[in-house]
Amino acid sequence: AQTVTQSQPEMSVQEAETVTLSCTYDTSESDYYLFWYKQPPSRQMILVIRQEAYKQQNATENRFSVNFQKAAKSFSLKISDSQLGDAAMYFCAYRSPSKSGGGADGLTFGKGTHLIIQP
Amino acid sequence: NAGVMQNPRHLVRRRGQEARLRCSPMKGHSHVYWYRQLPEEGLKFMVYLQKENIIDESGMPKERFSAEFPKEGPSILRIQQVVRGDSAAYFCASSPGRTSKPQHFGDGTRLSIL
Numbered sequence: 001a002q003t004v005t006q007s008q009p010e011m012s013v014q015e016a017e018t019v020t021l022s023c024t025y026d027t028s029e030s031d032y033y034l035f036w037y038k039q040p041p042s043r044q045m046i047l048v049i050r051q052e053a054y055k056q057q058n059a060t061e062n063r064f065s066v067n068f069q070k071a072a073k074s075f076s077l078k079i080s081d082s083q084l085g086d087a088a089m090y091f092c093a094y095r096s097p098s099k100s101g102g103g104a105d106g107l108t109f110g111k112g113t114h115l116i117i118q119p
Numbered sequence: 120n121a122g123v124m125q126n127p128r129h130l131v132r133r134r135g136q137e138a139r140l141r142c143s144p145m146k147g148h149s150h151v152y153w154y155r156q157l158p159e160e161g162l163k164f165m166v167y168l169q170k171e172n173i174i175d176e177s178g179m180p181k182e183r184f185s186a187e188f189p190k191e192g193p194s195i196l197r198i199q200q201v202v203r204g205d206s207a208a209y210f211c212a213s214s215p216g217r218t219s220k221p222q223h224f225g226d227g228t229r230l231s232i233l
Contacts, residue, residue: 004161035221045162045210045224091161105175106152106164107212107222 002027002094006110013082014118020067021077021113023092033095034068034075035107040088048090051075079115087117121146123213124193125225133233138198138205140228144213151194152222153179153186156208168194169216198230206232 003026013019025034036048051059051068059066063083067076079086093107124143132138144151150169154162167175168188179186183201188194198205208229212222 033221037224042226043208043229044226045212047221047223050221106154106167106178107162108164109154109161111161 002029002032002096002108004092004094004108004110006090006092006113008113009111010114010116012116012118013079015082015084017082018078018080019082019115021079021090021092021115023075023077023110025073025075025092025094025108027073027094027096029096031097033097034066035093035095036064036066036075036077037091037093037109038086038088039091039112045091049077082117084117084119087115089114123148123211123223123225125209125211125228127228128226129229129231131231131233132201134202135200138201138230140196140198140209140211140230141193142196142211142213142225143193144211145223148213148215148223150174150214150216151188152212152214153194153196154210154212156210156227158207162210165196201230201232203232206230 005024032053034051038046038048049059049061049064063080065078089112091112092110095107126141152167153165156162164178166179166186183199185197208227210227212224214222
């Protein structure tokens with residue numbers, strides 16, 4: 001079974017600075033998908049960024065980018081120019097292609113990193 | 120476009136009662152997933168359904184929990200004879216089914232057991 005580990009329960013960063021959140025995973029599959037989700041105090045789950053394992057290029061979405069190291073099974077999230085609205089729990093998630101049903105299997109989540117933005 | 124709709128947002132039940140949580144997927148999505156989030160934890164996968172079919176229920180407790188996604192109407196997660204340990208946030212997600220497409224989440228149902 002796949003596992004996802006987020007080793008930083010909490011991180012703090014000054015507004016406008018850059019912060020990197022760590023995520024490692026364990027899998028024997030060669031093809032899979034990785035995601036970062038954000039959960040603000042409102043408790044919504046908001047997709048931040050995603051990466052297909054077959055793509056070597058790191059995904060980028062505005063101020064958010066990832067450092068995907070497939071051999072090391074590492075998938076860190078970098079947030080540039082941190083803003084107060086970035087304060088939230090951040091969850092790393094793994095998904096393998098479905099073996100049945102034609103869809104995709106459920107996500108495996110890490111335990112999350114609580115990101116605090118210092119004004 | 121309406122997102123994934125879950126109701127109720129909050130549900131309070133006494134021990135031994137039944138809880139029914141509803142989820143309407145995004146328009147055009149035929150795949151539904153249920154997750155449970157305990158306090159201070161990440162989300163844990165429970166069950167994956169397509170219309171009228173359970174595809175994967177490997178994360179669902181064997182007793183008291185059931186899920187369905189009928190041909191018409193929302194997906195239902197049903198918990199019978201609730202216990203205090205069932206208190207959690209239950210999230211539903213949907214996707215169009217193609218593996219390249221991400222899951223979109225609803226706002227969750229917070230279940231509290233008295």
